[in-house]
Amino acid sequence: MLGVTVADEMFAAIEKGDVDAVGALYAPDIVVWHNTDGIEQTAEQNLRILRWLVDNLADRSYDEVRRRDYDDGFVQQHVLRFTYNGTRCEIPACIVATTADGRITRIDEYLDSAHISQLVG
Secondary structure (H helix, E strand, O other): OHHHHHHHHHHHHHHHOOHHHHHHHEEEEEEEEEOOOOOEEOHHHHHHHHHHHHHHOEEEEEEEEEEEEEOOEEEEEEEEEEEEOOEEEEEEEEEEEEEEOOEEEEEEEEEOHHHHHHHHO
16 A cells, blocks of 8 residues: 555645655656656656646646555546646646655656646647
């Protein structure tokens, strides 16, 4: 059940805007990959983007959560809902995470690119 605990902590921290708490859950050599750009990010790069999200996306919530826990991680589908520039938006997503020793070592994030265009134009 370790994956679920780490997942609960990560998504709760993002909802609260606590990027430092998210960073504490990341292994030092974490790799974060997104299907929308195919780029692998370091913890520092990913946390910089999370800080932008926290600063710019109000009323964040993870809804319609479906999660499966595995010995070495978790898979979560959800809809991220938020307000951006006064407009209520949502992005369906799927996260595949690998964990070791209570920390996240890899995240593969699958986002609906049509919904991402709300943020990047």
